[in-house]
Amino acid sequence: MWRLSQPALTVGLILAAGAAGQTQEFADADVENGQAIAVGTFEPSPGGACFRCHGMEGAGDGAAGFPRLTDQAYEYMVESLREYASGERPNQIMQPIAAALSEQEMRDVSAYYASLEDAPYPPQTDVEPDVVQQGAILSAIGAPEEGIQACVNCHGPEGIGLPPTYPFIGGQHATYLRQQLELFRQGERQGQNGIMVYIARQMTDEQLEAAVQYFASLRPEGVTPEGESRPVTGAAPPPGIAPIPEDIPGVD
Numbered sequence: 674m675w676r677l678s679q680p681a682l683t684v685g686l687i688l689a690a691g692a693a694g695q696t697q698e699f700a701d702a703d704v705e706n707g708q709a710i711a712v713g714t715f716e717p718s719p720g721g722a723c724f725r726c727h728g729m730e731g732a733g734d735g736a737a738g739f740p741r742l743t744d745q746a747y748e749y750m751v752e753s754l755r756e757y758a759s760g761e762r763p764n765q766i767m768q769p770i771a772a773a774l775s776e777q778e779m780r781d782v783s784a785y786y787a788s789l790e791d792a793p794y795p796p797q798t799d800v801e802p803d804v805v806q807q808g809a810i811l812s813a814i815g816a817p818e819e820g821i822q823a824c825v826n827c828h829g830p831e832g833i834g835l836p837p838t839y840p841f842i843g844g845q846h847a848t849y850l851r852q853q854l855e856l857f858r859q860g861e862r863q864g865q866n867g868i869m870v871y872i873a874r875q876m877t878d879e880q881l882e883a884a885v886q887y888f889a890s891l892r893p894e895g896v897t898p899e900g901e902s903r904p905v906t907g908a909a910p911p912p913g914i915a916p917i918p919e920d921i922p923g924v925d
């Protein structure tokens with residue numbers, strides 16, 4: 674039943690959260706300490722200066738499959754670090770790094786990345802218009818007959834994310850998006866209530882690739898194709914309803 678009722682509920686909650694601004698926990702976190710953790714000057718070193726892979730600006734590295742962290746919601750990052758540490762979200766690289774952080778350090782470093790405003794985007798690579806179009810349709814309306822819900826229901830318009838629970842995926846590196854969808858499919862990454870496991874398993878290879886290419890090709894408003902940056906805030910993005918494409922092939 675969540676399939677029908679959850680999106681409306683989510684949007685309602687987000688409106689409330691947006692109005693309230695940052696959570697108290699986020700506001701209380703020590704961003705300077707978070708920066709020290711990211712640089713690795715923090716003692717004892719948690720084993721992995723975050724900047725080596727995610728960059729000081731949180732831009733990540735598409736070629737290496739290191740995700741972009743800027744634009745990601747504070748709460749989602751803290752939760753991800755907890756899941757890596759416990760092994761609930763298994764990953765050989767992130768597990769020991771997260772396990773070396775205390776709860777407060779997870780909050781501080783997440784607050785650091787969530788408060789960054791201007792991480793550059795990589796230049797857009799060539800995309801296949803047909804494939805991207807198919808991804809845009811999946812995002813906007815899903816494939817209801819195949820049990821695939823519209824991505825916008827949870828990830829927001831253009832994959833901007835709906836804090837605190839739903840990560841941003843619009844503008845994330847393709848390598849990382851593809852890898853996560855595969856992990857969901859295999860059940861390696863369970864996530865919340867198995868929602869994404871279900872969705873990823875319903876998707877054909879073609880649909881999965883279309884979603885990856887579409888979301889990776891998005892750039893927030895104001896970003897040029899060359900990847901010039903835009904002002905981003907660590908706070909919740911304004912909620913909105915994604916525009917449904919004007920003409921969707923095969924849909925009346």
Ligand code: HEC
Pocket residue numbers: 710711719721722723724725726727738739740742745750751753754763764766767770782783840852
């Ligand atoms: C050696 C490279 C490396 C270092 C150092 C590193 N990471 Fe990561 N990080 C990764 C990789 C690879 C992933 C994706 C893992 C997966 O498949 O789940 C990741 C994923 C994440 C995610 C999940 C993002 C998402 O969208 O779900 C967060 C949050 C994160 N890292 C935070 C950190 C923090 C904070 C530090 C420093 C304390 C750090 N990482 C250090 C490589 C690194």
Ligand code: HEC
Pocket residue numbers: 679740811812821822823824825826827828838839840841842850853854863864865866867868869872884885
């Ligand atoms: C009913 C809500 C819901 C819908 C619909 C949904 N997702 Fe998700 N998605 C989530 C949640 C929640 C997470 C965070 C992982 C977790 O804890 O389950 C997530 C995580 C992801 C991630 C990993 C992001 C990261 O930073 O690691 C990707 C990629 C993703 N979703 C793609 C999609 C695509 C593509 C669609 C549409 C075909 C979609 N999702 C539809 C709820 C949803």
